[in-house]
Amino acid sequence: xxxxxxxxxxxxxxxxxxxxxxxxxxxxxxxxxxxxxxxxxxxxxxxxxxxxxxxxxxxxxxxxxxxxxxxxxxxxxxxxxxxxxxxxxxxxxxxxxxxxxxxxxxxxxxxxxxxxxxxxxxxxxxxxxxxxxxxxxxxxxxxxxxxxxxxxxxxxxxxxxxxxxxxxxxxxxxxxxxxxxxxxxxxxxxxxxxxxxxxxxxxxxxxxxxxxxxxxxxxxxxxxxxxxxxxxxxxxxxxxxxxxxxxxxxxxxxxxxxxxxxxxxxxxxxxxxxxxxxxxxxxxxxxxxxxxxxxxxxxxxxxxxxxxxxxxxxxxxxxxxxxxxxxxxxxxxxxxxxxxxxxxxxxxxxxxxxxxxxxxxxxxxxxxxxxxxxxxxxxxxxxxxx
Numbered sequence: 001x002x003x004x005x006x007x008x009x010x011x012x013x014x015x016x017x018x019x020x021x022x023x024x025x026x027x028x029x030x031x032x033x034x035x036x037x038x039x040x041x042x043x044x045x046x047x048x049x050x051x052x053x054x055x056x057x058x059x060x061x062x063x064x065x066x067x068x069x070x071x072x073x074x075x076x077x078x079x080x081x082x083x084x085x086x087x088x089x090x091x092x093x094x095x096x097x098x099x100x101x102x103x104x105x106x107x108x109x110x111x112x113x114x115x116x117x118x119x120x121x122x123x124x125x126x127x128x129x130x131x132x133x134x135x136x137x138x139x140x141x142x143x144x145x146x147x148x149x150x151x152x153x154x155x156x157x158x159x160x161x162x163x164x165x166x167x168x169x170x171x172x173x174x175x176x177x178x179x180x181x182x183x184x185x186x187x188x189x190x191x192x193x194x195x196x197x198x199x200x201x202x203x204x205x206x207x208x209x210x211x212x213x214x215x216x217x218x219x220x221x222x223x224x225x226x227x228x229x230x231x232x233x234x235x236x237x238x239x240x241x242x243x244x245x246x247x248x249x250x251x252x253x254x255x256x257x258x259x260x261x262x263x264x265x266x267x268x269x270x271x272x273x274x275x276x277x278x279x280x281x282x283x284x285x286x287x288x289x290x291x292x293x294x295x296x297x298x299x300x301x302x303x304x305x306x307x308x309x310x311x312x313x314x315x316x317x318x319x320x321x322x323x324x325x326x327x328x329x330x331x332x333x334x335x336x337x338x339x340x341x342x343x344x345x346x347x348x349x350x351x352x353x354x355x356x357x358x359x360x361x362x363x364x365x366x367x368x369x370x371x372x373x374x375x376x377x378x379x380x381x382x383x384x385x386x
Contacts, residue, residue, distance in 0.1 A: 042290045047338070048331055051356040054340040056329030057274045058085040060093055062355020065344040066154035069122025072245065073099050074344035075276050075324040076129035076372070080219060082274045082328065083374065089217070097146025097154075098139045098196050098209065099132045101189055106132075107247060108167065108185045112178045116171040122160060123245035126276040126324055126372045127252070130221050137209030138217060143200045146193040159192040225378065228253040228370045229261035231311050236384045241370055243278075243321040253370060254385060258307045262365045264378050266337060269330045273377035279368035281323040281347050288350035288357070293341075295362040302362040310366055321369050323347070327359075337361035 048054065059082045065074045073096045085091045103124055110118040146154065163185065170181055199206045202216060213219065226241070233239040233255050240246065241253045256264070268275055286293035295302065300309050313319035325348075329340030339359045341348070348357045359368075375382060 040284060040287070040294075040296050042287055042292065045292070045294065046333055046336070047292055047360075048333065048340075048358050051329070051340055051353050051358075054329030054331045054338070056340055057269070057272055058082055058091065059274065059326065059328045059342055060091060062342050062348065063344060064153070064349060064355070065096075068100075068154045068156040069160075070096065070100050070124075070154075070156070071324040071345050072124045072126055072278075073103070073129055075326045075342075076126040078326040078342055078344070079126070079274055079276045079372070080129070080133075082326070083219060084217065086272065086274075086374075087219075092217075093141040095139045095141045095144045095146075097193055098136075098144045099129055100146065101193055101196050102132050102136045103128055104163065104189060105182060105185060108163070109178065109182060110248065111167055112170065112176055112181055115176060116167070119244055119247040120163065120167055121245070121247075122156060123247075125241070125243075125246050125250065125370075126278060127224070127226055127250060130224055133213055133219065134221055137211065137213035139197060139200050139209045139212060144194070144196050148192070148194050156192070159188065162188045162192075220374075223375050224372055225375045225382065226250075226253045226370060226372050227261060227264060227378070227381075228255055229258045229307070229310070230255060230314070231307060236386075238385065241321075243369070245278075245321060254382070256381065256384075258305075258310060258365065260381060261371075262361070264373075264381055265327070265339075265364060265368075265371055266330070266361075268373050268377035269327055269339065271377065273374055275327045275371045275373040275377075277325050277327055277341075277364075277368045278321050278370040279323065279325075280319045280321070281345070281367075282320070283363075283367060285363060286347065286357075288347045291351035291353045291356065292358045292360070293363040293367075294360040295366050300366065305362055305366050313366070314369070319367055319369070327371075337364075339364060 059078060063074065065071055077094050077096045077099065081091050081094055107120045111120050166184060166188065170176070175181065197209070199208055200212060202212060207215070228241050232242065235255055235257050238252055238254055240249055240251045265275060283293070285296045285299065295305065323345055326342040327339055328342050331338045337360070341357045341359050342355060343357050348355050
């Protein structure tokens with residue numbers, strides 16, 4: 001941002017009747033790496049101090065996704081660990097990388113079948129975990145953690161580079177032998193993650209991962225539903241969530257107006273149901289060091305957040321789907337809703353609350369794009385769908 005533009009921007013704020021002097025004081029410029037950037041003074045915000053202040057559902061301790069783009073899997077795995085407890089079962093730490101391994105194979109399989117016209121990247125959607133659980137089952141983290149040679153943290157940069165290089169070779173050479181290509185992809189995955197187990201030992205019995213899901217975990221995988229809020233299709237219909245990480249073009253998202261979208265999230269967590277959320281975390285109002293995310297007044301005032309302000313940011317790509325998280329708690333402070341987020345990404349690990357970040361209601365309303373939850377949490381809303 002040029003200095004000339006910066007001054008003009010501040011001038012617009014000064015003359016706007018929407019901005020009081022107190023609100024203007026929140027918007028300040030700081031020199032960061034030689035560049036001026038619009039930031040926020042978080043010290044004036046009444047906010048939770050620790051994650052222990054929240055009324056939260058059961059969840060296992062936060063874990064890091066490290067140098068990977070697999071937030072979709074970490075957040076959904078955490079969600080299903082919480083669901084086990086909510087459903088009266090013994091919670092267990094499940095393996096994220098078992099699911100990631102099979103997700104890569106499915107992405108590459110579609111890439112081959114679509115002759116290169118399908119996205120293969122680290123990202124995906126939360127319901128991809130449901131799909132993989134149905135197809136391949138699950139294992140415990142102790143059975144398979146995707147770490148080799150004494151590594152204690154994940155780093156998928158070389159894995160991704162090798163997969164992308166091989167897929168480029170396939171496309172350039174018009175080589176679409178699915179069976180042989182996937183065998184080579186497996187060699188790459190085995191090299192970086194290890195070969196996933198075909199059986200695991202549970203209570204002295206050797207069983208397959210699918211048997212572990214169906215006979216031991218018994219998660220009701222057909223009972224989880226997806227929601228979004230967009231003007232691109234009629235409300236109270238189902239359709240495609242149009243973001244790159246929905247790489248298989250899933251059309252099972254229930255579309256509802258923003259107020260119902262937000263209230264569904266709030267009512268679910270208040271009533272003891274956790275949710276996965278997908279949305280945008282690349283915002284000046286999200287400060288990892290402060291452990292909070294809000295919408296700054298130099299963006300849009302809370303009372304002006306509506307369907308159109310949300311849609312505008314999605315259409316011009318100032319709001320994108322770049323992270324998946326697990327919502328596990330709620331707290332009311334004054335007139336503001338605060339939500340406790342369990343976050344496997346860097347945004348959750350830079351501050352004091354390692355693995356957690358606190359989202360104010362306005363951030364959820366403007367920047368969160370989709371969620372997954374058990375159908376019982378939204379049964380009244382589902383009745384509006386034919």
